[in-house]
Amino acid sequence: MRNGAKSFAPGRTPGADCAVHKFRAANYPESLRVKRRPGDGRFVNLSGREARSIREVLKWKLGLGPHEAPHEAERNASDTPAPRVGPDLARIREPEPDMIHLTWIGHATWLIQAGGAAFLTDPIFSDDCSPYPIPRIPRRVAPGVALADLPAIDAVLLSHGHYDHCDVASLRALRSARVCAVPLGLGRLVRGSTPETEVVEAEWGERLDGGAAGAPFALTCVPAQHAAARSAFDRNETLWCGWLIDAGGKRIYFAGDTGRAGFFGELGAWIGGVDVALLPIGAYRPRWFMESVHCDPGEAVRIHRQLHARRSLAMHWGTFDLTDEPLGEPPLALARAAATAGLAPGEFTAIAVGETVVI
Numbered sequence: 001m002r003n004g005a006k007s008f009a010p011g012r013t014p015g016a017d018c019a020v021h022k023f024r025a026a027n028y029p030e031s032l033r034v035k036r037r038p039g040d041g042r043f044v045n046l047s048g049r050e051a052r053s054i055r056e057v058l059k060w061k062l063g064l065g066p067h068e069a070p071h072e073a074e075r076n077a078s079d080t081p082a083p084r085v086g087p088d089l090a091r092i093r094e095p096e097p098d099m100i101h102l103t104w105i106g107h108a109t110w111l112i113q114a115g116g117a118a119f120l121t122d123p124i125f126s127d128d129c130s131p132y133p134i135p136r137i138p139r140r141v142a143p144g145v146a147l148a149d150l151p152a153i154d155a156v157l158l159s160h161g162h163y164d165h166c167d168v169a170s171l172r173a174l175r176s177a178r179v180c181a182v183p184l185g186l187g188r189l190v191r192g193s194t195p196e197t198e199v200v201e202a203e204w205g206e207r208l209d210g211g212a213a214g215a216p217f218a219l220t221c222v223p224a225q226h227a228a229a230r231s232a233f234d235r236n237e238t239l240w241c242g243w244l245i246d247a248g249g250k251r252i253y254f255a256g257d258t259g260r261a262g263f264f265g266e267l268g269a270w271i272g273g274v275d276v277a278l279l280p281i282g283a284y285r286p287r288w289f290m291e292s293v294h295c296d297p298g299e300a301v302r303i304h305r306q307l308h309a310r311r312s313l314a315m316h317w318g319t320f321d322l323t324d325e326p327l328g329e330p331p332l333a334l335a336r337a338a339a340t341a342g343l344a345p346g347e348f349t350a351i352a353v354g355e356t357v358v359i
Ligand SMILES: [Zn+2]
Pocket: 160, 162, 165, 226, 227, 257
């Protein structure tokens, strides 16, 4: 049974005054609701595992943590970015009805077309994702679709405020988006950058219903294992999340930025299966530092299973060089993890930037 789907009422359209209506998702487990730290009210993870401190960044950068050798099969992984193909713009302009079209633009940016609506996740089209002038974190592969070639966007979905996911310059450049759905607390930053777009905040377990007549959608905010900050002083003052998209009778899971977590089992049981999950597979080394915020490919395979995803596509790799593993290592490790776990061929794959997968 699909709990979220049961409560989703196709045909319901929002009033002219607002682009989406917010609800509490039906039967959402209390154990998966937002938790705050007593005292200062900052958000915490459901697992109790939190991101490493700023002091530990120094330990990482100085190489003082435990030594980690890559698996034999990935020892010769190259440092080349994800492959890129030219986008199939004809297909993007006229998507097949009744199918989900997923185009990887790079990092955690996806153009998702389903049920007559278009969604854009964590849009970053900039050539750098560093919060500071130094050190720069340059983009290593051009966006798979140029901003100017995007179709009209019904909803932008943001997972959290980190600079590689919430890029204000890209949001400013996006003029057509009707709605921007963000986790709790991030609205203020985003509202200033997108005056033409209605910004709506949600917390874990809240659902936003919207869309045009004949093309309704529902966006459900779901937990992630991560952290949030825009500076050294606002750690976890805003929430982080994933998004579940219901559109055209299909269900798409966008994980945002996440580490492994036990809650995926309970969440997956509540959701009751997804047609496709978009899961991060990169930025995982060194494990002692990254494990609380970024899953590795093996953990991503586990999340794929916990979510009962029919298919999964990899993201958050090969675009920005954020961590210690070579840029080309994650898809090799994913292929090995998928085979070890006994996944069917093509069940969980890494695709090229610019590629469109139709499901
Ligand atoms: Zn992040």
